[in-house]
Amino acid sequence: MWIKNFFIGLSQNQMLNKAAKRYGFKLGAQSVVAGTNVEEMVESVKQLNAQGISATIDNLGEFVFEKDEAIEAKKHILSVIESINQNNIDAHISLKPTQLGLDIDFGFCLQNLREIVSKAHEYNIFINFDMEDYDHLQPSFDLIDELAQTYDNIGTVIQAYFFRAINDIKQYKHFRLRIVKGAYKESPEVAYQDKKEIDENFLRLIEYHLLNGKFTSIATHDHHIINHVKKFVEENQIPREKFEFQMLYGFRKDMQLDLAKEGYNFCTYVPFGTDWYGYFMRRLAERPQNLNLFFKQVFNKKTNTMIGIGLGAFLLGRLSKRNK
Template sequence: MLGSVLLSASRSPRLRQAVTSVPATRTLVERFVAGEQRADAVRTASALVARGLRVTVDHLGEDTTDLATAAAVRTAYLDALASFADAGIAKDVEVSVKLSAVGQALAQDGEAVSLENARAICEAAATVGTTVTFDMEDHTTVDRTLAVVHALRPDFPWVGCVLQTMLRRTEADCRDLSGVGSRVRLVKGAYKEPESVAFQAKADVDRSYVRCLETLMAGQGYPMVASHDPRLVAIAATLAERHGRGRDDYEFQMLYGVRPDEQRRLADDGYRVRVYLPYGTDWYGYFMRRLAERPANVAFLLRALASRG
């Protein structure tokens, strides 16, 4: 119940203003976000790479409603990719992009604008020797996001996308995206979705995750197992072995600030581990979704709000 309330709050402008104006909130935000500037992302990513981890960097932002902002987000990604190359970490650091941040949600020509910006980011990634994964947002964007991925793959066969196992359609999407070269990040999902399109019970979402894992591990693509659940991590490793995959044939992904000891343990055991590292000033929506996943942190936030002034 609390998780659903927090997911609704992630889209509340009034609560956004209240939370982002409280300096004490930043202490908690820093657990999950590298910082607000590109230099923060480069510094944190470099430290993670030095510890044997890979990274995917997300420039925070979504629901862009004007061309100028979409162009600014594209530029932020191009500059970030150049900075990763300058720091000598580009081969271990890719980027994650929300298409709504680069224009998909624009009232006019949103599809064309987002595809153009996505293509520019992919070209920059190819230049520095890394990859791009397109994040999935709520269920209304799935078809449009997959259309962009399919449009880009002829030129950038390494383009990755995210699939959410809470959605009832995802097993079929996994089958469609299990071919040669396909990169799929499998997540449970962090959006509040209606029962008509999404499983509501955690157990059903978990069972869907395992079924989707089976499809991806049996396929010819590159599964990216995004989960902090020890049981699902163990199941993924078992399925990979059952289907003859070596430890270079898939990877685990976890969020920055969540189970860092487990990230290092898996990396030390020879698994590929990638950390999802967000940065930027527009951290509110991402932060609230992390709270929804871990409501124990809400007490800290409430204390911070109560101490304003």
Template structure:
């Protein structure tokens, strides 16, 4: 039943008609609990409140089904606006971007140049940018673009997902770049040919990834709401004398809010992933689809401390 529910919400996340309807009706159906606002200016007060509590953030301009060059240029300008606003408002925030919103499905050179424009602006203001990872079919292209950009910019990182078989090899392949990586379990539906299907296998692979990347001496963001994974990281860092300056925890906006504050009070860096934008539908459906299970994931995240 859980697998059927997950597949159902993932199917809905790709429905273009429902996505258009969601844009028309704004942040309804509980989405405002996990989305910072319909645009970045609306999200600024949310970020300021988080900063006041000792929480830093990374912000993501939500977007699905970007297919035109004009739209990718507009998205690039919007990212520039976000970066400039972060600097002007003195927010403690980074930026996360999805390459499909900048032209990955259109042209390799287009997305590369759009990213260079964004990173140049971010570098000028001392802001770090993380390239989000999407589904497995786009994984290699994303890593190739990251490698090309990392040769030119120091303020860029990316994401590795533990449900993919390839992920440990990817971490080892990137090792020589001393990359700043966000390590996550992953939220897309993938086949048995490329991805683990069982939770225990995904969890075990994430633990291996955390150990590997930390022991390599590279900055690690552990993006998980899982108490077991959080406690594992704390214990591993303690046993191996790994400085807290070498890693941080990340969680989604609206989820496990008391736990986020507890981590800050314990002296850990805690970064909140704050999405914004009127194109919130796909993101929200994937949150409903994610483990532990569909709607319960969001409801538990909102009300659980």
């Protein structure tokens, strides 16, 4: 648990976030972020599409507390929607309500989201609402409820560590849903703290939505979970067009390709932009094994290798001591 708290704490450090914007790609962020601009992102998605993999695109953004920042984020996302349409790439949008002004004003955020969803609807592009921490959970569902009265091209995320997740998935089973374990530090009053309990609930939610839901995106790098799902869908004769596997851009590339080659729908979560820091720290908090994958794929120069080995040894050493 300490290592998760460590990375979540880092993700919320605005000073480090600003530094990462300046130096990120010198630190190797290009291995986990598909470019700094729309053009670079489109090329990355085209490469994925050529391998039979679709994409969900996240125009990264953190710590939005001013209206002009939210409006700028909206403009960027609208430009991504236009680029998806113009380039005819197999992709949809993932966004965070806080990036569009949820921490500023609910109505202001709703209007920004309405513009985005409306434009995407014109082009038959799906919009996925990423879920954040518990304080933003119900307001995000409220936004979805408002928009769902008019639009049918929206879906969201169910986080398995929340006690309420089973009720949420039943309420929103008619939506396309991405199911994840969860990547924020949450109180034991609202969320499971034990990995085993989270994993069990994760599988429970996946199985429920596969049997009862519209479309299921299974977001995991865990091959044990993936193998379980493969067996479950075969035993229950669930057609492959009703679900997909999802992983993060830059992680477990061989497994992503293998799943696509096996004929499973596969979608890569593709973040882009300079505001990558908070996103990446939460990925490490969500699954510390990602740290090892990151070092293998990023620290390939001599100097960076020494830094990576040192930091990795420190963190893995701490983790080993905690597990004894």
